Amino acid sequence: MKTTLAALAATTALIAPGFAEARDVTLETQLKAYGGPGAYVALYVTDAAGKYQGTLWMAGDKAKYYRHLSDWQRLSGGRAAEIDGITGASIGAGKTLKITVDLADTLIDAGYQLHVDTSVEDGRDNPSEIVAPIATEASGKALAGKGYVKSFKITF
Amino acid sequence: MLRRLHSLPGIALAVVLSVTALTGAVLSVEPAIDRLSNPPIPASATVADLAATVAARHETVERIVVRPTGIVTVAYTDGDEAAVERVDPATGAGLGPWQPSGFFRFVTDLHRAFLAGDAGRIAAGGSALAMLAMSVSGLALLLRALGGWRGMLGAVRGPVPQRWHLQAGRFAVVGLLVTSVTGLWMTADTFGLIAQGAVDSPAVSASGGAPAPVGSLKALRETPLAALQRLDFPAAGDPAGLLTLKTSAGEGLVDPATGTLAGFTPAVLPERVQAVVTMLHTGRGLWLVGLLLGLSAAAVPVLGATGLAAWWRRGRDASATATVPADTPDTVILVGSESNTTWGFAKSLQAALGQAGHVVHIAAMNALGPEHLQAERLLILTATYGDGDAPASARRFQARLATLDGRIPYAVLGFGDRTFPDFCGYAATIAAALAEKGWPCLMPLKRIDRQSAQEFAQWGRDLGILLGHPLDLEHVAETARTTVLELAEREDYGAAVGAPVAILRFRAPLQGSRPGRLPKFEAGDLVGILPPGSAMPRFYSLASSTRDGILEICVRLREGGLCSTFLHGLAPGGRIDAFIRDNPSFRPAQGTAPLILIGAGTGIGPLAGFVRANDAGRPVHLYWGGRSPASDFLYEHELAQYLAERRLTTLVTAFSRGPGSPAHVQDRIAADAPRLRELIRHGAQVLVCGGRDMAQSVTHALELVVRPLGLDLATLKSTGRYVEDIY
Numbered sequence: 001m002k003t004t005l006a007a008l009a010a011t012t013a014l015i016a017p018g019f020a021e022a023r024d025v026t027l028e029t030q031l032k033a034y035g036g037p038g039a040y041v042a043l044y045v046t047d048a049a050g051k052y053q054g055t056l057w058m059a060g061d062k063a064k065y066y067r068h069l070s071d072w073q074r075l076s077g078g079r080a081a082e083i084d085g086i087t088g089a090s091i092g093a094g095k096t097l098k099i100t101v102d103l104a105d106t107l108i109d110a111g112y113q114l115h116v117d118t119s120v121e122d123g124r125d126n127p128s129e130i131v132a133p134i135a136t137e138a139s140g141k142a143l144a145g146k147g148y149v150k151s152f153k154i155t156f
Numbered sequence: 157m158l159r160r161l162h163s164l165p166g167i168a169l170a171v172v173l174s175v176t177a178l179t180g181a182v183l184s185v186e187p188a189i190d191r192l193s194n195p196p197i198p199a200s201a202t203v204a205d206l207a208a209t210v211a212a213r214h215e216t217v218e219r220i221v222v223r224p225t226g227i228v229t230v231a232y233t234d235g236d237e238a239a240v241e242r243v244d245p246a247t248g249a250g251l252g253p254w255q256p257s258g259f260f261r262f263v264t265d266l267h268r269a270f271l272a273g274d275a276g277r278i279a280a281g282g283s284a285l286a287m288l289a290m291s292v293s294g295l296a297l298l299l300r301a302l303g304g305w306r307g308m309l310g311a312v313r314g315p316v317p318q319r320w321h322l323q324a325g326r327f328a329v330v331g332l333l334v335t336s337v338t339g340l341w342m343t344a345d346t347f348g349l350i351a352q353g354a355v356d357s358p359a360v361s362a363s364g365g366a367p368a369p370v371g372s373l374k375a376l377r378e379t380p381l382a383a384l385q386r387l388d389f390p391a392a393g394d395p396a397g398l399l400t401l402k403t404s405a406g407e408g409l410v411d412p413a414t415g416t417l418a419g420f421t422p423a424v425l426p427e428r429v430q431a432v433v434t435m436l437h438t439g440r441g442l443w444l445v446g447l448l449l450g451l452s453a454a455a456v457p458v459l460g461a462t463g464l465a466a467w468w469r470r471g472r473d474a475s476a477t478a479t480v481p482a483d484t485p486d487t488v489i490l491v492g493s494e495s496n497t498t499w500g501f502a503k504s505l506q507a508a509l510g511q512a513g514h515v516v517h518i519a520a521m522n523a524l525g526p527e528h529l530q531a532e533r534l535l536i537l538t539a540t541y542g543d544g545d546a547p548a549s550a551r552r553f554q555a556r557l558a559t560l561d562g563r564i565p566y567a568v569l570g571f572g573d574r575t576f577p578d579f580c581g582y583a584a585t586i587a588a589a590l591a592e593k594g595w596p597c598l599m600p601l602k603r604i605d606r607q608s609a610q611e612f613a614q615w616g617r618d619l620g621i622l623l624g625h626p627l628d629l630e631h632v633a634e635t636a637r638t639t640v641l642e643l644a645e646r647e648d649y650g651a652a653v654g655a656p657v658a659i660l661r662f663r664a665p666l667q668g669s670r671p672g673r674l675p676k677f678e679a680g681d682l683v684g685i686l687p688p689g690s691a692m693p694r695f696y697s698l699a700s701s702t703r704d705g706i707l708e709i710c711v712r713l714r715e716g717g718l719c720s721t722f723l724h725g726l727a728p729g730g731r732i733d734a735f736i737r738d739n740p741s742f743r744p745a746q747g748t749a750p751l752i753l754i755g756a757g758t759g760i761g762p763l764a765g766f767v768r769a770n771d772a773g774r775p776v777h778l779y780w781g782g783r784s785p786a787s788d789f790l791y792e793h794e795l796a797q798y799l800a801e802r803r804l805t806t807l808v809t810a811f812s813r814g815p816g817s818p819a820h821v822q823d824r825i826a827a828d829a830p831r832l833r834e835l836i837r838h839g840a841q842v843l844v845c846g847g848r849d850m851a852q853s854v855t856h857a858l859e860l861v862v863r864p865l866g867l868d869l870a871t872l873k874s875t876g877r878y879v880e881d882i883y
Contacts (some may be wrong), residue, residue, distance in 0.1 A: 035258060037265075061274075064348060071391075089273075122256045124231040124240045125219070127391070146238035 022102040026155040028055065029116060029130075030096040031148050038090030039148050040065055042072040043095060045134070048111035052076050056114075057099050058083040060090040065105045068119035071127035093148075108156070109135050118148045157302075159548075162293040163467050169286050170460035174707045176283045177456030180335060184450025186260050187443035190225040197226055201381040203401070211249025220387040224440035228381075229254045245381055268342075269388030281343030287456075288336035295329050298322060300545060307543055310519035311745075317465035319740060322571020324455045324462065331452025334788040338437035345430060352426055365413030366869030373415030375401060375408060404431065432696060454460035485517035488531045488564075488644025492521040492550030492582065498571050501604075502614060503536045504631040508616065512625050521550035526560060533598060534566040535619075536586060544581025554589060566590050567599040569615055573741065574605045580853075598622060603720075606739075607693045629694055638686060638733040639675055640665060641707060643726045650788035653813060656713040657788055658724055659757055661697075661706045662732065674702050679765025680881065682737040683709060687719040694719035695737065697845060697881055699761035701769060707734070710761035710790060742843065742881040750775035750805075750840040752832060754854055756821050757782065759846025762881060764791045768844070770803040777835065779828075781810040781850070822853040829861045837865055842872065844880040851882045 031039055040060030045053040052075035060066075063080065067073050076082045091097050116130035126147030132138065132154060142151040166173075203220075206228070211217050214232035221229050228245045232238070240254040269276035271669070301322055302308055312322045344350050370376065376387070376399075383403045390397020390412060398418055399410040406422035423431075439446015453468040487509055491502045506516045517531065521538060528534060541547040546554075568590070570583025580603040587601040599618060604611045609631045620627030639663040650657040664672030677683070678701045684693035700708035714720045726732070744751050744766050753763040753776065760780050770776055778795070782788045789809070798804040808828065825832065844854055858878075859869055872878035 036256065037261060052460075062346065062348075064345075064352070122261075124238065126238060129238070146236055147232055 004134075005153065021105040023105060023108065023156060024100055025103040025108075026100045027152075028096060028098045028115070028155070029091070029152050030150045031091055031093055031118075032150040033094035034120065034123065036093055036120050036123050038092045040069060040090050042066075042069045042115075042117045043099075044072055044076065044115050045107065046113050046115060047136055048113070050075075053107075053112065055082050056101055057097070058087045059097055061087055062091065065119070065121075068125045069117035069127065070125055071115060076103075078134065092118045103134070107134055114154065116145065116149060116152060117143070120148060123148075158296055162290065162297055163463065164465050165286055166290055166460065167467060169283070169290075169717060170464060172279075173284055173287055173290070174457040174460050175270070176267060176280060176287070177332075177453040179263050181450040181454040182263050182401055183267060184439050184446045184453065187225050187439040187441070187446045190227055190440075191443045194225070194227050194242075195244050195246060197222070197228070197382045199380070200384065202377055203246055203379040203384050204371050204373060204376035206243070206245060206248050207373075207376055207387060208369065210243060211370050213248075213250065216392055217389055220384070222381065222384045222386070224435060225439075225443070226441075227254075234556040247767055248624075276279060277343060277346060281340060284336045284339035284343060287332060288340060291329055291332045291336055291685045294325050295333075298325055298329065300541070302326070302543070304543070307874070310874050311741075316738070316740065317462045317469060318487055321459060321462035321466055324458045328452040328455035328459065331449045331455070334436060335449050335453060338433045341433045342437055345433075345720060346623045348428065350430070360398070360409055360419040362390070362398050362411050362418070363413050364396070365411075368410040368415060370399075370412075373399070373410060373412070375410040375415055375417045377415075379403065404428075413804070418814075420533065428498035472766065484530065485515045486532045487514050487516045487533045487535060488528045488533070489516060489518040489537065490521045490528070490553075492520065492536070492547045492553065492586075494541050494547035494549075496538045498537055498547075501569075501571065501607075504612075504629055505535065505537070505616070508627055508629050511621075512623070512627060513835060521546075522556070524553055524556040524560070524564050526562070529560065529562040529564045530565065534564045536566060536568045536583075537571065538568070538583050538586060539571045540578070540580055544578040544585065546582055550582070550586075553586070557589060557593070563593070563595045565596040565598045566598070567619070568601045569612075570601060570603045571607065572603060572605065574577040574603075574880070579603060579605075604821060606695075608695075610694075610754060613692070627643055638684075638735045641674075641732050641734050643728050643730045643732075645728055646726070649790055650712075650783065652787040653783040655757075655783060656704050656724060657790060658711050658713070659708065659761075659790065660711060660723060660726070661700075661708045662734075663706055665731070672707070676702050676708055677707070677738075678702075678743065679769060680762040681739045683707060684735045684737055685719055685723070686733045687722040693735070695883075697739075697742075697759075697762040697883075698736075699765040701765065704768070708765070710758040710763070712758050740882065741876075742845075742879050744843065745841045745876060747776045748772065750777065750835045750838065752835060752840050753778045753780075754821060754825065754842065754844045754846075755780050756846040756850040759850070759881075761791050761846075762845050763843065764794060767795070767804045770798075773802045775805045775835075775840075776803065777806045777808070777832075778804060779808045779810075779821050779824050781812065781819075781824075783811060784813045785809070785811050785815075820853065821850065822857040825854060825857040825861065832858075832861050833865060836862055836867070836872075836877075839877075841876070842878045842879075844882070846882070848882050851880055 002027050018033055027042060027043060042055065042087065043057040044055040047053060055076060066078055112134045114132045115128045118129050119125040124147060129145035129147040129149050130143055130152045132143055132152060134154065136156050138154060139156045140153055142153045144151055160608065207220060210220065210230050214234055218233065219231040223229065228243050229240050230243050231240045242251040242254045243249065244251055265271050268280050270279055271390040299305065302310060307325060312319050341350070346512070372700045379401060385404060387400040390399060401408040401410050406420055408417050409419040411418045411487055435441045439449060489502050489506055491498055493499050502518055504863065506518050509516045521536065538550055539547045568583050568587040570580030572580035582602060583603065591597060599622065602615045612631050613629045616627045623883045629778030638651060642665045644661045644663045646661070647659040648656065664674045666672055677698055679698055682695040683698055684695050686693050696709040696711060698707065699710055700706055711720050711723050713724045740764065751766065751774065753766060755763045763778060767778065769774055782790065795804060795807055799807060808824045810821045810824045812818045812820060842858065844851055855869060862868065862872065869878050
């Protein structure tokens with residue numbers, strides 16, 4: 001799916017649809033076959049100091065479970081406005097979430113980091129299971145998570 | 157109206173509700189399994205003890221959870237392995253990875269979302285709402301059928317699908333109310349429709365000191381493990397991080413250095429309510445309640461099937477409609493009927509009156525209006541529903557009656573079953589209401605027992621005398637489809653004492669070379685036999701059941717009796733036309749409680765049948781009265797054999813013309829009062845079969861037996877512990 005809704009630019013300031021100083025970035029999150037119900041997954045960006053910048057995608061549509069994505073909840077404040085329009089279904093065990101975003105050039109190779117929080121009902125919560133640098137040199141390199149993420153990669 | 161509100165959604169949703177209920181019943185077993193397969197939490201264990209042992213085994217512990225079922229799990233990370241394990245709450249030892257059952261996960265998804273995501277969840281919520289509506293309307297109907305709250309624990313009578321429906325409903329209704337209300341609540345909560353009333357955690361941070369060993373933290377030492385819901389450890393390398401200690405009381409923040417409670421947020425009301433609702437619905441933490449609710453849910457498919465069968469039967473019977481002649485009628489017949497049998501009698505009456513030259517208008521009691529007062533007489537034929545209530549076609553009668561001015565001569569004929577506590581109760585209510593209104597009464601209220609065509613004919617003769625012309629009411633039950641049976645053998649008794657009695661055993665005639673099939677019946681049911689040349693059946697109590705392979709009755713020869721003369725004249729191979737009528741109210745109750753069987757003369761028939769069927773060897777005491785041991789001791793040899801086989805515990809006989817002092821069965825009951833009292837105290841059921849005079853004497857004797865127990869026969873009758881088959 002390609003998230004280039006105009007509204008996003010206003011809310012997150014991360015994504016600059018149609019602007020020259022933006023780049024198509026593909027985020028691919030593949031889950032392990034952990035044998036359980038669908039996972040809630042949050043993809044969001046912090047700066048080098050760990051300060052929250054904005055959310056790129058929220059997989060899972062019931063707000064009452066968002067507190068299990070504890071780093072996202074703590075850093076973003078858990079406000080509904082943070083994920084307005086960028087919410088999808090939870091991701092089944094073994095399935096892959098692939099999203100493409102237009103990411104502002106200023107965020108690339110500038111020390112920013114992409115976080116992945118995961119959580120499964122009756123399973124465990126994995127805050128910041130993945131912390132990946134938003135860097136062109138890391139393009140296409142798969143990272144493994146300790147929790148439910150089998151592999152995660154950013155491709156520029 | 158209420159019944160339609162109950163049955164229409166029930167029919168439409170039977171399958172959906174059954175899926176939700178059956179999956180719920182399956183899930184109800186899970187908490188019990190969890191409870192049995194996991195070590196219990198010792199009362200002395202503290203959160204600190206467990207946290208210390210677990211922390212010693214793992215690099216990082218993120219969370220300890222005590223699940224509502226009592227399972228303790230720990231989320232941890234060792235190197236690259238992030239996992240959840242189950243631990244023994246007593247020792248803290250790991251019990252392997254925590255993996256919820258895939259089977260129960262699938263059934264859960266089927267139960268709460270029909271495997272269809274949010275749309276399915278909404279459908280499941282709708283199913284809970286429908287279940288709630290069905291339970292409420294079902295409870296109202298139950299109360300109506302059983303005669304209020306007092307009747308709720310009593311015996312349920314009626315034809316089979318309806319009786320089973322009432323019994324299953326009575327068993328399940330409370331559980332279904334609980335599960336449907338809590339299920340609805342949970343659906344609403346899932347969709348965020350219930351206010352959470354969340355309170356922000358206090359903004360406190362850790363003292364910043366070096367973390368102390370987790371086992372030494374004061375707040376954790378003071379919290380029993382059994383009270384814990386969740387313990388969250390701070391993220392590694394977060395100096396401001398606190399431990400979060402969640403119990404049912406609320407959420408505390410614990411300083412990892414000092415061990416003191418840095419902040420506490422008490423649980424708010426919505427959260428507590430949600431916890432109770434979830435516990436009730438899932439049985440997690442209340443496994444026994446969960447199993448009971450599961451049993452209630454398992455009754456739903458039974459309710460669906462029996463409800464459907466009862467509805468179908470009603471629909472099949474409901475073909476009777478009112479007929480309106482063009483001329484002004486001189487006689488109006490109003491009918492109060494629940495299952496349409498009374499309509500059959502009303503039509504017989506209408507036909508006979510029509511033949512005698514009357515113009516007759518026939519309508520439901522609900523149709524009562526001022527135009528009916530133009531006629532010369534009003535004849536009301538009505539059944540009774542439940543404990544003296546109006547049957548379906550008479551519910552609005554009294555309201556309409558209240559609005560009428562004017563008067564008309566009337567007669568009321570009630571149809572009912574003498575074994576019910578309030579025999580023809582509604583007919584009596586109507587007769588009293590009309591008398592109250594001051595209308596002239598043509599004939600006193602007459603009660604017809606179990607659709608007796610003879611009693612109906614007698615009433616017709618009385619009515620004919622009043623009208624000044626003969627009135628022959630030959631009523632034939634429309635449902636009677638007869639089977640041909642053949643006399644296999646007979647035993648004759650009583651000729652010497654002037655009271656010939658025959659035990660007749662019939663079989664189905666051979667179909668070619670194969671044995672024929674008997675209709676389905678149980679001992680205590682009735683067989684209707686049509687004597688040649690008569691359309692009016694006579695009924696006899698059955699002494700055998702289908703599985704005995706014969707149909708056995710006991711017939712006394714009555715002087716001038718058309719049917720008994722015919723039967724006594726039958727030789728083996730002779731044939732009869734017969735049909736079965738269920739008599740479910742005259743049956744031994746289920747279970748192992750003792751039975752006291754009392755009868756005289758041919759009344760022994762069904763009682764001997766009950767004894768014969770007593771394979772389980774429950775205590776059975778038979779009291780029977782005859783004339784002479786030498787001449788009419790019916791079933792003498794069989795009873796001796798049943799005693800030896802322990803199908804029969806004791807046999808007490810009384811002979812009115814025997815050697816020694818003559819006695820009747822009621823004398824034996826009076827003499828055995830202490831023993832009988834003891835049996836009844838221990839839950840014995842009394843079944844009486846025989847003539848009306850004998851039954852009356854037995855009633856008097858038994859009243860004296862049970863009175864010291866603070867009981868009376870009316871009470872025993874209403875709970876099905878005293879039942880009669882009287883003729």
